[in-house]
Amino acid sequence: MTQLALVIDLNVCVGCHACVTSCKEWNTSGDAGPLVDMNPYDADPTGTFFNRVQTFEVGEYPTTETVHFPKSCLHCEEPPCVPVCPTGASYKRKEDGIVLVDYDKCIGCKYCSWACPYGVREVDAQRRVMTKCTLCVDRIYDQSIPEWDRKPACVRACPTTARLFGDIHDPDSQVSQAIRENGGYQLMPEWGTKPANHYLPRRKTRITVREDEIERADNPLKIDSQLPKPGRDEPSLDDVTSW
Amino acid sequence: MHPAFSVLFLTTLIGAGQGLFMALFWVETYALMGLVPAQDPGFHALGSALSLVLLGLGLFASFFHLGRPERAWRTATKWRTSWLSREVIVLPAFMGAVFVYGLAHWAGFNPSLGTLPGNQPVPLTMVLGIAGVILALALFVSTAMIYAAVKFLQEWHSPLTVVNYTLLGMASGFTLATALAAWAGNGLVPMLAGWAIILTLLGLVTRTASLIRNARIKPKSTLQTAIGIKHPRIQQKAQGFMGGSFNTREFFHHKSEGFVRMVKWTFLIATFLIPTVLLAAGVILPAEAVNLLVAAFVVQYIGLLAERWFFFAQANHPQNLYYQSAA
Numbered sequence: 001m002t003q004l005a006l007v008i009d010l011n012v013c014v015g016c017h018a019c020v021t022s023c024k025e026w027n028t029s030g031d032a033g034p035l036v037d038m039n040p041y042d043a044d045p046t047g048t049f050f051n052r053v054q055t056f057e058v059g060e061y062p063t064t065e066t067v068h069f070p071k072s073c074l075h076c077e078e079p080p081c082v083p084v085c086p087t088g089a090s091y092k093r094k095e096d097g098i099v100l101v102d103y104d105k106c107i108g109c110k111y112c113s114w115a116c117p118y119g120v121r122e123v124d125a126q127r128r129v130m131t132k133c134t135l136c137v138d139r140i141y142d143q144s145i146p147e148w149d150r151k152p153a154c155v156r157a158c159p160t161t162a163r164l165f166g167d168i169h170d171p172d173s174q175v176s177q178a179i180r181e182n183g184g185y186q187l188m189p190e191w192g193t194k195p196a197n198h199y200l201p202r203r204k205t206r207i208t209v210r211e212d213e214i215e216r217a218d219n220p221l222k223i224d225s226q227l228p229k230p231g232r233d234e235p236s237l238d239d240v241t242s243w
Numbered sequence: 244m245h246p247a248f249s250v251l252f253l254t255t256l257i258g259a260g261q262g263l264f265m266a267l268f269w270v271e272t273y274a275l276m277g278l279v280p281a282q283d284p285g286f287h288a289l290g291s292a293l294s295l296v297l298l299g300l301g302l303f304a305s306f307f308h309l310g311r312p313e314r315a316w317r318t319a320t321k322w323r324t325s326w327l328s329r330e331v332i333v334l335p336a337f338m339g340a341v342f343v344y345g346l347a348h349w350a351g352f353n354p355s356l357g358t359l360p361g362n363q364p365v366p367l368t369m370v371l372g373i374a375g376v377i378l379a380l381a382l383f384v385s386t387a388m389i390y391a392a393v394k395f396l397q398e399w400h401s402p403l404t405v406v407n408y409t410l411l412g413m414a415s416g417f418t419l420a421t422a423l424a425a426w427a428g429n430g431l432v433p434m435l436a437g438w439a440i441i442l443t444l445l446g447l448v449t450r451t452a453s454l455i456r457n458a459r460i461k462p463k464s465t466l467q468t469a470i471g472i473k474h475p476r477i478q479q480k481a482q483g484f485m486g487g488s489f490n491t492r493e494f495f496h497h498k499s500e501g502f503v504r505m506v507k508w509t510f511l512i513a514t515f516l517i518p519t520v521l522l523a524a525g526v527i528l529p530a531e532a533v534n535l536l537v538a539a540f541v542v543q544y545i546g547l548l549a550e551r552w553f554f555f556a557q558a559n560h561p562q563n564l565y566y567q568s569a570a
Contacts, residue, residue, distance in 0.1 A: 045486035052483030083324035087317035108310020119562025128310030
């Protein structure tokens with residue numbers, strides 16, 4: 001069974017919000033109508049977004065790290081938002097595991113948003129129904145765009161390739177390998193929601209260099225410069241000749 | 244959570260309506276057992292009508308909670324998994340039962356459906372009443388389970404939620420029935436007031452129990468599990484936007500700690516203390532009974548609105564971990 005998901009590498013994300021704007025652009029232009037932007041140039045702007053990038057500071061000054069944290073629907077394998085829906089508008093697709101809202105069935109009762117611990121569902125004030133990340137279901141299967149482009153808008157926009165997209169149930173997929181080999185983890189595992197989206201942790205990239213590795217072992221005279229020019233009739237070997 | 248007035252009115256109004264119907268059935272049971280004199284069916288018809296008005300007002304209020312009320316009929320489809328769907332089915336069924344019960348009393352149509360051992364006849368209204376009471380209890384459970392079933396809201400995820408919704412709804416309904424009995428002058432005031440006081444005090448015990456439980460809750464989720472970084476000191480610097488969003492509006496009450504504490508004491512006094520005193524006074528001073536008992540219901544209802552507001556405000560949703568600082 002397929003379970004499409006995103007894998008987000010926190011070690012690579014620079015917090016540029018390109019995925020946020022790309023997501024908004026794609027999803028506000030779709031069949032379901034625009035995602036609302038209220039008072040965009042006014043004192044109290046608000047609007048619907050399927051994807052947000054948040055920033056956290058870890059540690060105490062001066063030993064702090066800034067972590068940029070993209071957050072969207074995790075397409076849980078045990079989605080708590082689905083069974084609570086009274087109309088069946090909220091559902092999880094069997095074929096690819098995407099959690100979707102049928103905008104024509106939703107009554108806007110907000111109950112599913114209460115039942116999501118991650119706060120990734122937002123009522124659109126204009127559509128008056130619940131909206132959420134669709135994993136760009138209207139893009140990833142679109143035969144009219146080239147195959148390499150059939151990825152969620154956020155993945156295509158990421159300039160640092162911090163977002164990977166694929167089937168986490170296929171052990172050979174890029175996302176499965178990234179989860180397996182780079183310590184991929186799920187958010188709030190304590191609730192048993194089994195999020196499909198995974199995050200890759202921050203990693204330290206340090207190289208241990210020993211003192212003797214800095215010095216050239218083949219430099220007995222301790223002179224780091226051009227080697228003396230041998231005579232033309234002398235044997236010409238690597239590390240001996242300098243022309 | 245953000246307390247929405249549509250939901251506050253829905254749960255308190257239908258709770259009082261259910262409690263009132265149960266009080267009517269209780270009176271009928273007492274009369275059947277010969278503990279109180281047989282009642283004029285007009286009392287039951289009037290009580291049922293009043294119960295229907297409360298239920299109808301609650302149903303009306305609930306529509307203001309929906310973004311698309313014109314699609315509300317769809318809510319009856321997922322009763323297998325959703326308590327909200329179950330409530331939507333049980334509420335009209337209960338209203339139907341109250342209507343038929345009231346109609347049978349009003350029309351005086353009450354044939355005996357058989358006899359119990361001891362030559363006790365079983366009147367039709369008794370059977371209708373039992374069906375109504377079962378539906379009323381099912382409605383209390385459905386309404387409360389909407390909240391108690393959400394495991395992420397640890398303040399709600401407890402059997403006490405169901406007990407409180409049931410007891411507090413019954414208490415306000417019995418108080419209203421007492422006021423109605425005083426107005427009708429049928430001598431039922433001491434018996435109904437006694438039960439109203441018992442239910443109110445039982446409600447005080449269970450509601451206090453849930454207050455104590457909720458004060459000791461240790462949140463299951465922390466900022467560490469929310470973003471998956473195991474460091475004791477994490478501070479949010481930006482939540483992704485500088486204005487508001489659905490996430491900042493829906494899951495927080497936006498009031499000061501002092502205000503929330505004030506609401507707590509308001510509901511403790513208005514739901515439990517004052518109605519108990521007024522109900523007792525209504526029994527002791529029959530001349531002023533109508534005024535005292537109507538006041539008891541009104542004060543208790545206002546107290547219940549405050550109780551429901553506090554119920555929502557106290558629930559802390561784990562998604563708030565992601566929205567602690569705007570920048």
